[in-house]
Amino acid sequence: MRSKIIEAVRKERPLIHHITNQVVMNFSANGLLAFGGSPIMAKESNEVEEIVDISSGLLLNIGTALEYDIDVMIKAGQKANLRGIPVVIDPVGVGASTYRSERVKLLLQKVKPTVIKGNAGELAHLAGIKWGTKGVDSTGSGNIVEVAQNVMQQYQCAVVLTGEKDAIQTTNGTVINESGHKILEQITGAGCLLGSIMTACIAIEGNLEEQLDAAVYFYGLAAEYAYQKPEVNGPGTFLPNFIDALSYDLTVLERGITDEKGATKEILHHGQSEL
Numbered sequence: 001m002r003s004k005i006i007e008a009v010r011k012e013r014p015l016i017h018h019i020t021n022q023v024v025m026n027f028s029a030n031g032l033l034a035f036g037g038s039p040i041m042a043k044e045s046n047e048v049e050e051i052v053d054i055s056s057g058l059l060l061n062i063g064t065a066l067e068y069d070i071d072v073m074i075k076a077g078q079k080a081n082l083r084g085i086p087v088v089i090d091p092v093g094v095g096a097s098t099y100r101s102e103r104v105k106l107l108l109q110k111v112k113p114t115v116i117k118g119n120a121g122e123l124a125h126l127a128g129i130k131w132g133t134k135g136v137d138s139t140g141s142g143n144i145v146e147v148a149q150n151v152m153q154q155y156q157c158a159v160v161l162t163g164e165k166d167a168i169q170t171t172n173g174t175v176i177n178e179s180g181h182k183i184l185e186q187i188t189g190a191g192c193l194l195g196s197i198m199t200a201c202i203a204i205e206g207n208l209e210e211q212l213d214a215a216v217y218f219y220g221l222a223a224e225y226a227y228q229k230p231e232v233n234g235p236g237t238f239l240p241n242f243i244d245a246l247s248y249d250l251t252v253l254e255r256g257i258t259d260e261k262g263a264t265k266e267i268l269h270h271g272q273s274e275l
């Protein structure tokens, strides 16, 4: 099923309208292209509704959003809601400032998301559950299922909570994903690009839970596969290998990870003890 979902995305190459942060724009566009979607970044108020009109999915990521950007996100989000295309909201760093917290609240009042996605710290903030955070990163620990369920109930939408383990929460229940690699914590935009790929996966016909599961599982596996490459020595060399892996078939990734511990074995092989 996961392979079929990914193949279907690659066949359709859905256009995904991004209003995202300045840090990750290029990485997200390249990563989504490699995966098999079609990105467009557009945040001019005068064109944003037209761009929604030609898109199959909308990703709203508040990572570096100015007041103007929030207004544009609301305009685009409302148009997407009218058209019935999926909207993914990524409340990057929502707990880091009052401004972020208040603007995300406003965005969620004005726009109905299909999915809220974020790291555990961001989603715990939305849920009103105490959690450790540092800027845009999650540093705490706790019950991720409780957080995901709470956000789903509060905002009446599906939730993808990321971290060492990911929780995919829909009205069908919770799916826990364990694919992924710790190296993803050392590159910026790992969560943001997952948002792009998730939006592409839910922009085609199908079951939301299965599509989110396919996106999250595939993404984690691509990271594990890339890290195993002999030429990867750390975050810098990981990045291009990861982009390559995002373009591969799921079966290639699955076959390529030979050891149960996958990339962990390879890290030791590289003589690194900490990761």
Ligand SMILES: Nc1ncnc2c1ncn2[C@@H]1O[C@H](COP(=O)(O)OP(=O)(O)O)[C@@H](O)[C@H]1O
Pocket: 118, 119, 120, 136, 137, 138, 162, 163, 164, 165, 166, 179, 180, 181, 182, 183, 184, 185, 189, 190, 191, 192, 194, 219, 220
């Ligand atoms: N310690 C980890 N082990 C394995 N995968 C991880 C780990 N931390 C994050 N990931 C993966 O990295 C991606 C981004 O998650 P995360 O780091 O939580 O997002 P963000 O970049 O928004 O903080 C997800 O696919 C997640 O599964």
Ligand SMILES: Cc1ncsc1CCOP(=O)(O)O
Pocket: 021, 023, 024, 063, 064, 092, 136, 187, 188, 189, 190, 191, 192, 193
């Ligand atoms: C570092 C940073 N600062 C504002 S947005 C951003 C990128 C965050 O990306 P991610 O949440 O995917 O790590």
